[in-house]
Amino acid sequence: MRPERLLLYILSGIIAALISWDIAQIILGLVRKIGDGTLPFRPDFILLPFLAFFFAITMVATEIFLSNPTRYRNNFQTLRSYFLKTILWSAIAGLCAAISTFILYEMKGLTAENVKRIAWCIIGLSTGICEGLSWRSRSAEGLTSKGTKRIKNTILFGSIAGFSAALIVENLFHNANFLKQYHEPFGFLAFGCILGALLSFATSPTYQVALRAGEGLASINPKVLEEEVKNGAIRDLPKLTPRGAFQFVVEPPNEGANAKEPDVIEEGLSIQLPDGKPITIGGGDRDDIYLPQIPPKCAEIMVKFPYAKITCNSTNAVEIFPQPKKKSQTSEYTLWHNQIITFKSPDAEKVYRFVFYDRFLDPQ
Incomplete structure (x- = not known):
């Protein structure tokens, strides 16, 4: 506590x-x-x-x-x-x-x-x-x-x-x-x-640190996905990599984008963050949370219960709201319940938003 x-x-x-x-x-x-x-x-x-x-x-x-x-x-x-x-x-x-x-x-x-x-x-x-x-x-x-x-x-x-x-x-x-x-x-x-x-x-809440997917991670119509597959198109989707390091709080249904890609992140899904293991977020192939068109390893989240800290490696690509009161020279900030983390592409055409929760099972 x-x-x-x-x-x-x-x-x-x-x-x-x-x-x-x-x-x-x-x-x-x-x-x-x-x-x-x-x-x-x-x-x-x-x-x-x-x-x-x-x-x-x-x-x-x-x-x-x-x-x-x-x-x-x-x-x-x-x-x-x-x-x-x-x-x-x-x-x-x-x-x-x-x-x-x-x-x-x-x-x-x-x-x-x-x-x-x-x-x-x-x-x-x-x-x-x-x-x-x-x-x-x-x-x-x-x-x-x-x-x-x-x-x-x-x-x-x-x-x-x-x-x-x-x-x-x-x-x-x-x-x-x-x-x-x-x-x-x-x-x-x-x-x-x-x-x-x-x-x-x-009254201490049940703590479960998670990122809830929001804007920019909308679910995909199954019919649209099926049509793209028939035409040989491969959509670059936000997803978790690799499987097993961490998981969704509630596993998504086997439909829509998840029928073909079980690790795809869609709006409304919550990603449970492990304790004591750094999680990288960005557009690189080796990032734990892959977001297309975002700079590789633009942010890293480390959970040390009951706190979680984010390191913004690419300050232009990451925004936190409400903004931290003091700017850190190392770009490391402590995350608080209900803060919004926004990831942007260099041209700002692609935007992904997550909500950080540290007491996920309490009333929202």
């Missing part, structure tokens, strides 16, 4: 904790003014629902943006389309936290520490359920066994995060000279850090 993913989840947890704490304090302050300085209920009835609500929203938003880190507009549209569902699921999570806290405080024999452990465990569980339901509704794998396993992981890790955060905070405050008024805000921050860290592991 990439460290950036872990960091973003932890930051999301911290932000959710700070926002929920601030809003809850404002509401509690208003209630105290109305009630002549006293509260008719325990502060947890306000604090915990807001904590569950904002945890759920931030974790869902984080997962959406990390699924497509280069498609910001698309992410906002996705978040907007699922926003009402997320609000509903988050509100249910907050309601569950409030009801469970009320019931726990009414039960005899439970100390305040035990109530906090159970309540925080319920908040983590509710957050895991919200994140899992949101992911399932968007993912092609939502109803598969892998999807079910992922949802179970988010629920389990969310519950563990809540329970462990409560234990850690209790031990920390017993052994440290923290002022009492800072116990709750620091506890919320610790909860956010732990929940973010554990959910980053629970």
Whole structure:
């Protein structure tokens, strides 16, 4: 798992904790003014629902943006389309936290520490359920066994995060000279850090580094191909060479161009890139991915999980979008999920485009 993913989840947890704490304090302050300085209920009835609500929203938003880190507009549209569902699921999570806290405080024999452990465990569980339901509704794998396993992981890790955060905070405050008024805000921050860290592991995508063929690699009509073969014409087609070094993620059907050329690359096919083996791309006979009319060995991709780097040997023939922020003197760049790699012939008449994926099985 990439460290950036872990960091973003932890930051999301911290932000959710700070926002929920601030809003809850404002509401509690208003209630105290109305009630002549006293509260008719325990502060947890306000604090915990807001904590569950904002945890759920931030974790869902984080997962959406990390699924497509280069498609910001698309992410906002996705978040907007699922926003009402997320609000509903988050509100249910907050309601569950409030009801469970009320019931726990009414039960005899439970100390305040035990109530906090159970309540925080319920908040983590509710957050895991919200994140899992949101992911399932968007993912092609939502109803598969892998999807079910992922949802179970988010629920389990969310519950563990809540329970462990409560234990850690209790031990920390017993052994440290923290002022009492800072116990709750620091506890919320610790909860956010732990929940973010554990959910980053629970939601870690299935990594499968691949290049998906796009523009310039259109499929060929079988009738056209058959007519060309009859006339003795041999079409120069993009293809994988040699067979066996790497393969398509899903083998193409035995029709169209593939009926004659099983290694032909067509639009929509995805080429799985091996780990630790350099893959050359160009118009040379010895290139692993052969593209007609492109300079020989114009680019080389090396995968060292979880990163992949591309070396552009012919800078005029290779374009990367979005462009790297810093130009490299060695023309070596780290590839990111959903980046588009374009290969052009010297006269720019022939163009091939591939989309780079490093979490191919996640929702796109």
